[in-house]
Amino acid sequence: MLDLQKGCLDLQIIKTPKELNDWAKKNKVNGKTIGLVPTMGYLHEGHKSLIQKSSSQNDLTVVSVFVNPAQFGENEDLDSYPRDLERDKTAAEEAGADIIFHPSAADMYPESYGTYVSVDSDITKILCGKSRPIHFRGVTTVVAKLFNITMADRAYFGQKDAQQLAVILRMVSDLNMNIEIVPCPIVRESDGLAMSSRNTYLSSEERKQALVLSKSLKKAEEAINNGEKDLKTIKDGIRKIISEAPLADIEYIEAYTFPGLSECGSIISEKTLIALAVRFGSTRLIDNIIADPK
Numbered sequence: 001m002l003d004l005q006k007g008c009l010d011l012q013i014i015k016t017p018k019e020l021n022d023w024a025k026k027n028k029v030n031g032k033t034i035g036l037v038p039t040m041g042y043l044h045e046g047h048k049s050l051i052q053k054s055s056s057q058n059d060l061t062v063v064s065v066f067v068n069p070a071q072f073g074e075n076e077d078l079d080s081y082p083r084d085l086e087r088d089k090t091a092a093e094e095a096g097a098d099i100i101f102h103p104s105a106a107d108m109y110p111e112s113y114g115t116y117v118s119v120d121s122d123i124t125k126i127l128c129g130k131s132r133p134i135h136f137r138g139v140t141t142v143v144a145k146l147f148n149i150t151m152a153d154r155a156y157f158g159q160k161d162a163q164q165l166a167v168i169l170r171m172v173s174d175l176n177m178n179i180e181i182v183p184c185p186i187v188r189e190s191d192g193l194a195m196s197s198r199n200t201y202l203s204s205e206e207r208k209q210a211l212v213l214s215k216s217l218k219k220a221e222e223a224i225n226n227g228e229k230d231l232k233t234i235k236d237g238i239r240k241i242i243s244e245a246p247l248a249d250i251e252y253i254e255a256y257t258f259p260g261l262s263e264c265g266s267i268i269s270e271k272t273l274i275a276l277a278v279r280f281g282s283t284r285l286i287d288n289i290i291a292d293p294k
């Protein structure tokens, strides 16, 4: 009954931080819980799974659609990043969102803007932080702003961006932020490719060859489940499968403890993130598994 009533509500688009903050204050005073799903838009089933989860756990769900300039390096794809708000409205509404927050860059970062939130630790320098040195500072800054604007009780992040999830968990813990972070599993295409807005950049040949990513990680997971604990053997196995794709240009295949992201020894003995970033042409894809040998 409640779900039916929810489904009848029209999705509302809010464009300014002030309007959204007023909406949030009003709803908090009325005792409503708010879930936040931060995204850069071009929504797919991965995003929809986060929205559905939020909608099942909160009275109200806000989906932010904002391609955040602060997390893109100079030679990255800020301008070409796919955008389609009409499509996002349909997807967000189908998944149970109440609000799309779609601010302009000028409203989020006015000329006077000067405050950044930065997790000053190795966890932002390893993995994707090596090739994207300003990325996580941009992510934590915008996410902290979104937490404040929406006054959310819970926020939903995909494990596809596992390092991002770990960095957000650290920010929330370090800054005593009063919000629950809900990690959500990776949603994949039926052939295994992790869903990502950037998959649209792939040519059909690149798309075909990109399957080596999920295939290699699946094999690694099977090996671990069958008792393999030697990290070098596991990483070599992943590298071998990915190298079978002539268009694959490996940036990294690495393992760290999760969610702490500390160095792990040569033998997997605790919850371990095995993550990779691989380029196909100009498209950089990431994927991972979290292995738990216990």
Ligand SMILES: Nc1ncnc2c1ncn2[C@@H]1O[C@H](COP(=O)(O)OP(=O)(O)OP(=O)(O)O)[C@@H](O)[C@H]1O
Binding pocket: 038, 039, 040, 041, 046, 047, 049, 050, 156, 157, 158, 159, 160, 161, 184, 185, 186, 187, 188, 194, 195, 196, 197, 198, 199
């Ligand atoms: N396949 C997926 N499964 C689960 N969560 C996902 C998936 N793809 C993205 N997410 C999550 O959705 C949120 C918003 O991500 P984002 O808008 O960057 O989407 P994306 O598809 O990852 O885009 P990109 O191509 O830029 O990596 C993040 O928390 C991210 O981890």
Ligand SMILES: CC(C)(CO)[C@@H](O)C(=O)[O-]
Binding pocket: 038, 039, 040, 066, 068, 071, 139, 142, 143, 161, 164
């Ligand atoms: C969390 C996020 C929306 C912040 O811009 C972005 O990094 C993303 O889409 O994962």
Ligand code: BAL
Binding pocket: 040, 071, 161
């Ligand atoms: N999903 C992470 C956002 C980015 O690559 O900028």
